[in-house]
Amino acid sequence: MATMRVNAIARDDLQWRIVYKHDRCTMCGRCLASCPFGSITAGVEKRRKVISDHLTPQPKVLFQSVPVIRQVINHQDACRGCGICEKVCPNEAIAPMLNPHGRLAIKYRSATADGYKRGGRSNLNPTGSTLDKIVIGRISQMTDPSLDAQRHTFDMLSPLGRVLPPQGLGLELKDGKLITSRPMPPMNWMYPIIIGDMSIGALSTRMWEALAIATAYLNEEVGLPVRMCTGEGGVPGPLLRSRFVRYMILQIASGHFGWNRIVNNMAHMQDDPAGVLIKIGQGAKPGDGGMLQAKKVARHIQEIRGVPKADLLSPPNHQGLYSIEESVQKMFLSLNAAFKFRVPVAIKVAASVTSVSVYNNLLRDPYNIVGGFFIDGISGGTGAAQDISLDHTGHPIVSKLRDCYLAAVHQGKQGQIPLWAGGGMGQAGNLAADAFKMICLGANGIFTGKLMLQIAGCVGQDNGKCNACNTGLCPVGICTQNPVLVKRLDIDKVAENVVNYFIATDQELKKLMAPIGNSTLPVGRSDALITTDRAIADKLNIPYAC
Amino acid sequence: MCRIGAIKSTEYIHPSWALRLMRSQQKGHDNSGFAMVMQDLGGVFEGYKKYPILSMACTEQGMKIAEDMLYSIGFSRIGQWNPEIRPAAGLNIEPMPMYVFQLFHYPKHLRSASDREKEDLLMDTRIKLRRELEKTGDGFVYSFWPDTMTLKEIGDPTDIGTYFNLWEESKDFTAKVITAQCRQNTNYDIVRYAAHPFFLQGYTALANGENTFYEKNKHFQQGLNRGYIGFESDSQCFLYTLHYIHRELGWPLEYYKHTATPLPFDEIEKRADRDVLLRIRSSLAHLEINGPNTIIGVLPDGTMFTLCDSKKLRPVVVGRTDTMVAISSEVNGINEILPNRDWKQDIYPHERETVVINNDLEVLRWQQ
Ligand code: SF4
Ligand code: SF4
Numbered sequence: 001m002a003t004m005r006v007n008a009i010a011r012d013d014l015q016w017r018i019v020y021k022h023d024r025c026t027m028c029g030r031c032l033a034s035c036p037f038g039s040i041t042a043g044v045e046k047r048r049k050v051i052s053d054h055l056t057p058q059p060k061v062l063f064q065s066v067p068v069i070r071q072v073i074n075h076q077d078a079c080r081g082c083g084i085c086e087k088v089c090p091n092e093a094i095a096p097m098l099n100p101h102g103r104l105a106i107k108y109r110s111a112t113a114d115g116y117k118r119g120g121r122s123n124l125n126p127t128g129s130t131l132d133k134i135v136i137g138r139i140s141q142m143t144d145p146s147l148d149a150q151r152h153t154f155d156m157l158s159p160l161g162r163v164l165p166p167q168g169l170g171l172e173l174k175d176g177k178l179i180t181s182r183p184m185p186p187m188n189w190m191y192p193i194i195i196g197d198m199s200i201g202a203l204s205t206r207m208w209e210a211l212a213i214a215t216a217y218l219n220e221e222v223g224l225p226v227r228m229c230t231g232e233g234g235v236p237g238p239l240l241r242s243r244f245v246r247y248m249i250l251q252i253a254s255g256h257f258g259w260n261r262i263v264n265n266m267a268h269m270q271d272d273p274a275g276v277l278i279k280i281g282q283g284a285k286p287g288d289g290g291m292l293q294a295k296k297v298a299r300h301i302q303e304i305r306g307v308p309k310a311d312l313l314s315p316p317n318h319q320g321l322y323s324i325e326e327s328v329q330k331m332f333l334s335l336n337a338a339f340k341f342r343v344p345v346a347i348k349v350a351a352s353v354t355s356v357s358v359y360n361n362l363l364r365d366p367y368n369i370v371g372g373f374f375i376d377g378i379s380g381g382t383g384a385a386q387d388i389s390l391d392h393t394g395h396p397i398v399s400k401l402r403d404c405y406l407a408a409v410h411q412g413k414q415g416q417i418p419l420w421a422g423g424g425m426g427q428a429g430n431l432a433a434d435a436f437k438m439i440c441l442g443a444n445g446i447f448t449g450k451l452m453l454q455i456a457g458c459v460g461q462d463n464g465k466c467n468a469c470n471t472g473l474c475p476v477g478i479c480t481q482n483p484v485l486v487k488r489l490d491i492d493k494v495a496e497n498v499v500n501y502f503i504a505t506d507q508e509l510k511k512l513m514a515p516i517g518n519s520t521l522p523v524g525r526s527d528a529l530i531t532t533d534r535a536i537a538d539k540l541n542i543p544y545a546c
Numbered sequence: 547m548c549r550i551g552a553i554k555s556t557e558y559i560h561p562s563w564a565l566r567l568m569r570s571q572q573k574g575h576d577n578s579g580f581a582m583v584m585q586d587l588g589g590v591f592e593g594y595k596k597y598p599i600l601s602m603a604c605t606e607q608g609m610k611i612a613e614d615m616l617y618s619i620g621f622s623r624i625g626q627w628n629p630e631i632r633p634a635a636g637l638n639i640e641p642m643p644m645y646v647f648q649l650f651h652y653p654k655h656l657r658s659a660s661d662r663e664k665e666d667l668l669m670d671t672r673i674k675l676r677r678e679l680e681k682t683g684d685g686f687v688y689s690f691w692p693d694t695m696t697l698k699e700i701g702d703p704t705d706i707g708t709y710f711n712l713w714e715e716s717k718d719f720t721a722k723v724i725t726a727q728c729r730q731n732t733n734y735d736i737v738r739y740a741a742h743p744f745f746l747q748g749y750t751a752l753a754n755g756e757n758t759f760y761e762k763n764k765h766f767q768q769g770l771n772r773g774y775i776g777f778e779s780d781s782q783c784f785l786y787t788l789h790y791i792h793r794e795l796g797w798p799l800e801y802y803k804h805t806a807t808p809l810p811f812d813e814i815e816k817r818a819d820r821d822v823l824l825r826i827r828s829s830l831a832h833l834e835i836n837g838p839n840t841i842i843g844v845l846p847d848g849t850m851f852t853l854c855d856s857k858k859l860r861p862v863v864v865g866r867t868d869t870m871v872a873i874s875s876e877v878n879g880i881n882e883i884l885p886n887r888d889w890k891q892d893i894y895p896h897e898r899e900t901v902v903i904n905n906d907l908e909v910l911r912w913q914q
Contacts, residue, residue: 179819
């Protein structure tokens, strides 16, 4: 009797099992060639066949060696369920199937003494997000007629930049007219949905480029002033030196990756960027920092970031920034100064129980220097991180955004530091609805990243499908620098899809503003929302309905 | 729906003019109330323009509470006028026991104080009185201000006129500026405070419409000035924004329109004053009004104006003769009181316009 090795990894331990139909397979090899993870392999199997070639049955046993496709069984090369093999197979002969009994993450830890890593985002809300439990319940009727989304004009821009209270505005009266009498903090107006910060490096160059092209196209051809945040990995020099930089929000994060390139290019820039975003923390896997493995640090990434080929781990904190006061003095001041106080500088923090304190503190900052507060909730992120961080750290964004807004209302300072929130925006597929609800709850705008990847063709989802962003082997070329995989991504198609999605979103936003009778953004109009969930109504201070 | 109207005249006129202006629009309101503010008073008050008048409806107990409080602050009464109440069977009105229009002398120590100090004292006194009377429900204080009288009542406007004998013209009770509303608040309970016009420190505002940005207006206004209280009606926000822009910030009236219904961004971009307009838009985003409304306002110096929402979803018309300008939700109101005017001069203000009537009765059309 064969020895049973119970501790070895077995097919049944894997999260995804390959269902293979030998009788359909023509051995074309496409699945093998396309599986980026090497999770399948070609092999030979001995087959016993009983045949009869007489008029009357005369069974004969035949033994044959047949070529087959087999699943690889080990914890490194485990099938990710990405479904690429199924997509390329011309004969419907192969497909991954979710194994409800999978325990790969346990096996991985016990085999490697290391945390299990993956991409994707947390699976915190498999049963539907808070935003999905809120609906727009105040519908205009006779006394406050609703608008016509097709016929009326809508005015939808949000500020990035420190908004001064009216008495603090540098305005004075001259011949009965107000004129500006002294410089004021820089302010840019933009579409209330920003393409969230995903670095060049984390994304493939082609994916990043597709987003940049979509952004430029939305601005210059469609007339939607959508801005894109660069993420911290630097920006290609030609883009920095082009006029398109005006659509970009440059990010500086704890690794400071790419900033020397930006600084070196400043003298040659012909336009200002839309803003600078200092990332203190991100919402998915806070405390883990970004995690870019050496294998993703291709030559062009080394150049843009100004680093050697090595694992690039963004520290979760900014070394040297241990207080809000210090941040204001050092970082904000220097970045403002770098762009001669013409570009708004904002901060991004992970949503947390302490984000309200940080926001309050910034609102009271006498220098009026922080031009935006980006809070990032748990459900976002492209995520290359420890499984434990993705699943077990972070803070939901909706109540935190609301807390920040109400804290500002309490001080009579709402709007002074524009609130932008992200983290799971468009999680259920509808960005306009999420944006609208967040704005009613007090956001000036939202940012979204993960959804852009989905639009580009990301095959991952919350049930652990693919989630291979950490491997550098993204099967669709979105978050990999592998030259073969990257070529799978059609830049123009991605840009087109992103543009189309935004055009649709813009129409849908109007379709939501029209019934509540508003032609400008309903920031803080929580009276337009209702929820049938008592707890959500209480927590968010919005009407309860049933 | 409510209906609003306003009259500005070079001669003193009796409130029956306002009643007629409003009653002709009877089909457009539900007859549940009538309210008016009279400014630049004639009649018995003509010689006392500097002295504050308390306008209040109360019980006897309320009267006593008010008197005690006013005397303790140092005000001394120098005169009063009582409407000639004519109760009759079958009148649709929910009257209060007493209607008080009393004239006061400022406290001695303040007689040579600055206008600003006096104005703040008047506002604070009114708020204090209101709070005190609210505790027991013994009265409603509408205004406490020189040269201004306010009357608000629940019931049928015609019957209210009969009750206060307002149909009979009298030289005792007149003004050059009268603003009026028929129909009480749609959105909330019918309470006296919720009736337009609203008044604060010389500023009057009344509106026909719905303030869909009520919640954000209110959240912001609550912290701006201790006088911004009540909020029984979403339209009160329009008054506070007017007061804030014009008095607190000291901006010219044209910026009220820029604050309440800002120009679209693409139009701002084309303007020479774009920087100013964008700053206002960012800083006062929470004072914006979105939703259907027509607003009529009066400034402390007697300037009257009207403007509409940015989509022009509510009607308003301005008609005039040489001695009188009337603003009305419906033109039949103006037809009623100014039948012989040149109707070709009537103005139907559009969504980007502020129509201003100055004290020379010039009608100006400001384009935003
Ligand atoms: S599903 Fe993806 S990972 Fe699994 S075998 Fe197919 S291509 Fe490879
Ligand atoms: S792609 Fe399909 S037919 Fe081709 S080898 Fe793979 S399973 Fe067989």
